[in-house]
Amino acid sequence: MxxxxxxxxxxxxxxxxxxxxxxxxxxxxxxxxxxxxxxxxxxxxxxxxxxxxAEIVPTHAPVPDPDAFDFVVFTSENGAAMLGGAPRRLPCYCVGARTAEAAQGLGYEPAHVARDVSALIRHLLAHPPTGQGLYARGVQVSHPLAEALAEEGIRITETMLYRQAPxxxxxxxxxxxxxxxxxxxxxxxxxxxxxxxxxxxxxxxxxxxxxxxxxxxxxxxxxxxxxxxxxxxxxxxxxxxxxxxxxxxxxxxxxxxxx
CATH class of the missing domain: 3.40.50.10090 (Rossmann fold)
Structure with a gap:
């Protein structure tokens, strides 16, 4: 240790x-x-x-191709780092300025930056994006974002790309x-x-x-x-x-x- x-x-x-x-x-x-x-x-x-x-470690789950989606959601910079670069200027919805900066550096286009997950959920429900979304997340999350969006008809796929190892x-x-x-x-x-x-x-x-x-x-x-x-x-x-x-x-x- x-x-x-x-x-x-x-x-x-x-x-x-x-x-x-x-x-x-x-x-x-x-x-x-x-x-x-x-x-x-x-x-x-x-x-x-x-x-x-805790330390951030990859789950080694298959990494989806971002190009197969219409928008991406990042609630931490770890999600952006684990998903990797965007083949095109794919719009992304982020929690926190640092997450948005990390995503932008990887080629994504921040469409909205919220101060926390609850605020991001409220924004997405008020201004639902079109098409199929991808939520690049960790195993441990504080809010059920995907479930909240799916209940209102926003199509989003979750991928757990990292976890916090104790x-x-x-x-x-x-x-x-x-x-x-x-x-x-x-x-x-x-x-x-x-x-x-x-x-x-x-x-x-x-x-x-x-x-x-x-x-x-x-x-x-x-x-x-x-x-x-x-x-x-x-x-x-x-x-x-x-x-x-x-x-x-x-x-x-x-x-x-x-x-």
Whole structure:
């Protein structure tokens, strides 16, 4: 199992007393990317540790030919990456700007970009595309998009091209952060459920910052810790929420303060 990756602000000791830990539990590539965004906002106020609870792996299912469809739906950039390039400028419907950028880079033409899956479903029901659609998705999804569309007569084929393979925290990681003030940004219901289970096994305590109400709900009503929800379901709002929590805890360094 890969060891957790610490990302430390220069000039700050590895784990000084009193410095909170930001525990990033998404798949490693996404966690590393968000770590860079967050580090630019909070500087050395906290120690950022990448400790994935899942990794993206292909299902090895047959990959459909996008050219056989009239439009494509992507709810994550992983779906776009696994489906691959479009032979023509096929219209696509996406969740999130990053997903749309990934799809556009592969030759698709974003027709609509929604902030979350629920908003995308509402848009597609209000403005139903014509023809046969393809939904390139993972095994674990938070909303039954295809079923919701099919009930209203929108023709769409699902293909499960990737899954989130479970990862576990090492004993070394648990020992390393036990006793620290831990903040965990959570980006999906699946990871939120994995996070809660991992806390129960490890005995760790943490405050959760959920990307959306559905992510917060996945932690359960009896979650033993603070739960904060982002104002909007995007990375910038997540950074703002984490920054605000550090400030509320009195742990946020002011710009230009001595390290």
């Amino acid at each position: 890969p060891e957790p990756t610490p990302r430390n602000h220069p000039n700050i000791p590895d784990n000084p007393a009193g410095r909170p830990v930001i525990l990033l539990t998404r798949p490693r590539v996404a966690s590393e990317r968000f770590a860079g965004q967050l580090e630019a906002r909070i500087g050395g106020s906290a120690r950022i540790v990448v400790a994935p609870l 990862q576990n925290w090492s004993g070394a990681l648990v020992a390393e952060i036990t006793g620290a003030d831990v903040i965990a940004p959570l980006f999906s219901p699946h990871i939120a459920r994995r996070f809660r289970a991992s806390l129960e096994v490890s005995g760790l305590r943490a405050a959760a910052v959920a990307l959306s109400p559905s992510v917060a709900a996945a932690l359960g009503p009896d979650f033993r810790g603070e739960i904060h929800t982002c104002a909007a379901p995007d990375a910038e709002s997540m950074c703002t929420a984490v920054e605000g929590l550090l400030d509320a805890w009195g742990k946020l360094e002011q710009a230009g303060s001595p390290s």
